Amino acid sequence: MNLVRSELLKIRTTSTWWIFGLITVPLWALTALINWLQTDALASNNFGDVPAEQADQIQAAQSVDSLAANVYTNGQFFGLMIVMLLGIIVVTSEFFHQTVTTTFLTVPHRTAVMLAKLAAAAVLAVLFWLVTTVFNLAFGALVMNSVDLGSQLGSGAVWRATALNGLAYLLWSVLGVGIGVLIRSQIGATVTGILLYLGGAVGAAIAISILAARWGDWINDLQVLVPSLASSLMVSGTEIPGNPPRWAGAVVLIGYAVVAGAIGTLTMRRRDIS
Amino acid sequence: MSDGQWSPSTGQIVVSGLTKQYKNVRAVDNLSFTVESGRVTGFLGPNGAGKTTTLRMLLNLVTPTGGTATIGGRRYADLTDPLRHVGAVLEASSAHKGRTGINHLRVICAAAGLPRSRADEALALVGLTPAAKRKFKGYSLGMKQRLGIAAAMLGNPQVLILDEPANGLDPEGIRWMRGFLKGLAHEGRTVLVSSHLLSEMQLLADDVVIIAAGKLIRQGPVEQVLGSMAQGGRVRVRTPQAEELTVALREQSATVETDEHGLLLVSGVDAPAIGRVALAAKVELHELTPERPDLERVFLELTAGKAGIR
Numbered sequence: 001m002n003l004v005r006s007e008l009l010k011i012r013t014t015s016t017w018w019i020f021g022l023i024t025v026p027l028w029a030l031t032a033l034i035n036w037l038q039t040d041a042l043a044s045n046n047f048g049d050v051p052a053e054q055a056d057q058i059q060a061a062q063s064v065d066s067l068a069a070n071v072y073t074n075g076q077f078f079g080l081m082i083v084m085l086l087g088i089i090v091v092t093s094e095f096f097h098q099t100v101t102t103t104f105l106t107v108p109h110r111t112a113v114m115l116a117k118l119a120a121a122a123v124l125a126v127l128f129w130l131v132t133t134v135f136n137l138a139f140g141a142l143v144m145n146s147v148d149l150g151s152q153l154g155s156g157a158v159w160r161a162t163a164l165n166g167l168a169y170l171l172w173s174v175l176g177v178g179i180g181v182l183i184r185s186q187i188g189a190t191v192t193g194i195l196l197y198l199g200g201a202v203g204a205a206i207a208i209s210i211l212a213a214r215w216g217d218w219i220n221d222l223q224v225l226v227p228s229l230a231s232s233l234m235v236s237g238t239e240i241p242g243n244p245p246r247w248a249g250a251v252v253l254i255g256y257a258v259v260a261g262a263i264g265t266l267t268m269r270r271r272d273i274s
Numbered sequence: 275m276s277d278g279q280w281s282p283s284t285g286q287i288v289v290s291g292l293t294k295q296y297k298n299v300r301a302v303d304n305l306s307f308t309v310e311s312g313r314v315t316g317f318l319g320p321n322g323a324g325k326t327t328t329l330r331m332l333l334n335l336v337t338p339t340g341g342t343a344t345i346g347g348r349r350y351a352d353l354t355d356p357l358r359h360v361g362a363v364l365e366a367s368s369a370h371k372g373r374t375g376i377n378h379l380r381v382i383c384a385a386a387g388l389p390r391s392r393a394d395e396a397l398a399l400v401g402l403t404p405a406a407k408r409k410f411k412g413y414s415l416g417m418k419q420r421l422g423i424a425a426a427m428l429g430n431p432q433v434l435i436l437d438e439p440a441n442g443l444d445p446e447g448i449r450w451m452r453g454f455l456k457g458l459a460h461e462g463r464t465v466l467v468s469s470h471l472l473s474e475m476q477l478l479a480d481d482v483v484i485i486a487a488g489k490l491i492r493q494g495p496v497e498q499v500l501g502s503m504a505q506g507g508r509v510r511v512r513t514p515q516a517e518e519l520t521v522a523l524r525e526q527s528a529t530v531e532t533d534e535h536g537l538l539l540v541s542g543v544d545a546p547a548i549g550r551v552a553l554a555a556k557v558e559l560h561e562l563t564p565e566r567p568d569l570e571r572v573f574l575e576l577t578a579g580k581a582g583i584r
Contacts, residue, residue, distance in 0.1 A: 006385035014370055097370040101335060102425060106385045108334045108351040238434035246528055273335040274327070 007090070007256050016089055017124065020082050021131075027078035035074050035141050039067050043147035057201060068152035069161035071140040073235050075132045076165055079195045080172040080231060083125040087176020090121045091264075101273055114265040118177050127171035129166045136162075160197035161235050164250070167234040168231040171257040175227065178260020181267055201228040224248050225254055227256050284346035284359075285311030285432045285464035287332065289521075291341035294327050294488075301327045304341070309466050309481070311432070314459045316479030316496075317468040318569075320577055324488040325468040326364075329437050333362055345433055357386040361426030362435040368422065371411035373404060375421050378410060388428055392485035396424040415442030423454070433464040440471050452478050472570040482569070486577040500572055509545050511538040512561035513552070523548065524553040537561075561562060 011017050094100040104190035107113050140158075141151040152158050156172045176193060182191035204226040212219040224244040287309035294302040302324040309315045319325050332337040332343040334350040342349065345360055353359050370377040379393035393414050400420040405413065413421065419439060426434060436453070440448050455478060459465045469475050475482065482499055484491040492499050513519050516538060520530045528542040540548055545564050552559050 002387045003385055006381050009377070009381050009384050010370070010373075013374070013381065014372045016372075093370065098365055098368045099370055101364050102368050102382060103385070104335060105333060105364075106357055106382050108353070108356060270337070272330075272337060274330055 003107060003116035004119045004123075006106075008123060011086075011120060011124060012035045012091075016086070016093070018192035020086055021128075022133070024075070024079060024082050024128065027082075028075040028135065031075050031077055032139055035071050036146075038188040039071055039143050040147055042067060043149060052187050064149055064152060065155060065157035067147075067149065068140070068144060068155060068158045069235070071143050072119060072133075072136050072158050073161050074139060076168065076180065076232075076235060079128060079132055079170055080228070081194065083121075083128050083169050083173040084179070084193050084197060085190060086124055086128075087121040087173040087178075088180040088189045089176075089186070090117050090124075091177055091180030092189050095184045096186045104273055110269050111265055114177075114181070114261075114268050118174055118261055121173040121177050122170050125169040126166060129169035133162055133165070164235045164246075167250070168235055168253065171253045172231065174257040175260050178257070178264040182260075182266030197228050200226050201232075202231065224252050227253060230256075285462075286347075287343070287345050287433065287464060287466060289328065289332065289341070289343045290345075292328060292331060292338055292343055293340040294324070294331060294336065295339040300507070301488055302331070302338075305485065305490055307483045307490055307493045309464055311464040312459060312462045313480040314465045314467060314478055315481040315483060317466055317477040317483050317485075317575060318470065318472065318475060319468075319485040319491075321470065323485050323577075325485065326437055328485070329362075329364070329435060329466075329468060332422075332435065333360070355386065355429070355492075357382070357388065357429035357431065359429070359431055360433045360435065361429065362437075363419070363422040363426045363439055364437045365422075369410040369418070372409055374407050374409055375413065375417075375424075376406040379425060382425055382428055386429060392428050394488055396427045397421075399427055400424045400454075403515065416444060416447040419443055419447070423451075425579040431463070434458055434466070436465075436467045438469055439467060440469060440474055447566075448452045448474060472573050473568070476569040484573060484576055491576050496569065499568065508541045508565045509543075509548055510561065510563040510565055511540055511548060511559065513538070513557055513559050515557045517550065518555055519552055519557045522551050522557070526551055539565075 021048050094103060103113060105112060137153070141153065144151050179193050179196070183192055204224065208219060208223045209228075221244050224233060230249040230252040233244065234246055234253060289308070290306050292302055292305045293300070305324070305328060317325055317329070327336060328343075331338045332345070332350065345353070350356060350360065369375075369533060373381075376393055376397060379396055380390055382388075383390055383393050394403075394406075397406055400423050402420050402424060404416060405417060410421070411419070419442060423436075423439070426436075436455075439451055439455075443451060452474070455465050455467065459480070467475075467478065476496065479495070479496055482497050483493045484499070511519065516532065516536060520532075520538065523530050523538075523540060523543065526543055526547070528540055528548075531539045532538055543551075545562050549559070551557075
């Protein structure tokens, strides 16, 4: 517990957390605007001709549960990236500022240090999720009412999506810690993390659709293996036809987080600090 | 002293057969030495001799290829509450640049389970209280060193290990450090200080451990290490009658050389003997100075040919 307290104190006594908090605000507002427009369009059936093969998916996305889940988890796309970067920084700043020597002198039990770092990053991620969710509850109710669907705050799907969103925040921060251990360079880890997150989402989606066109539809199911796609699948409010089930997204993401955390911890145990 | 629960023997450092093999270089090679409590021990060697690697193995930061290093009979990794037994100062720049000095210490206190008040006390101990709330990036090199020492003193340890603590200190800072470390040793603590500043070490250290190319060259009290090299000690003589004195001295089978300033460098006889010879020969003397061997010369002779860069 002392160790987690110390790790949280490390975060609190530098400016990183509030700078990232400040960055999150405009990104949240941006996605809020997009989600509002999208919800408005879907709710009013206002998007021209739809190719026949996408009709099913559109219909699923139009369901009230899906719309509500989407607006109440607003900000997720960038929020997950932010907490992943915070997770990265929790580790890499120790190497960047050469404080890792002091850290391991204070506590030679390195596994304990790594677990404390994972816990601290997770606490931070949950805080980010909590604040974002408070904003979303106000914003979401506003949007849902504006399209005459009611706030939907009584719907189980909304709270399930919100909770899964929290889990996603937690898991991405753990992933970030893992990346930070594997790539000690602060810049290297940050760039890799962002590429994995943004490039992973866009690049893998494109690659998979090309491969699917060539080898058959079953390849589409592989997109669940891409971390960012797995997490968006996990928090989607309803099962979307043609997509893998939501629990698969959760399993994949938990798998990545556990593997990253474990490899990170084991690596740190053996590493010479010089 | 408030750390009376440690017996003096717990502060002994024992390095035994310690070896570190990196890919292409054996940084530390079967190194053995001991460091006693109540004394300041200087850990000397040319750059690249393996001093830092040795200290890092002692502190469980680097895993040895072979051998052991213990503090008070235990490996660092096996100490419960290591900060209450051992304080270490390794790099000057080992704090987050955006964190204040006092917060740096509080973070360590939290992790070590020490009361928060220790942070203020340690800062006062090194005279940094006025800069407590300044960020680390605004600290001078000397202040950074002092903060490092404050961090090492948080747990009021019996053993202090410092890697090149005089680096970047101004003369006043070096004098402060000397007094501080001597004071700690006087209280019965173990103080191990690595350095390549030999003149400073001569003033500070009671014992020295000299290594080169990862191997032990010499270990012992400073006087003893100096004494072992003192046989070749010379006496510097200034006289207006150099030729007459040279002849007279050579009759006593002394070796006499003349330096570029016309001074005589005499070996083989001691200063009183030279004085008697001069008196008998009615030679006027202006200066008669035995050359004291200093640590620097001894060090250079001992480590000659064992280049630091391997």
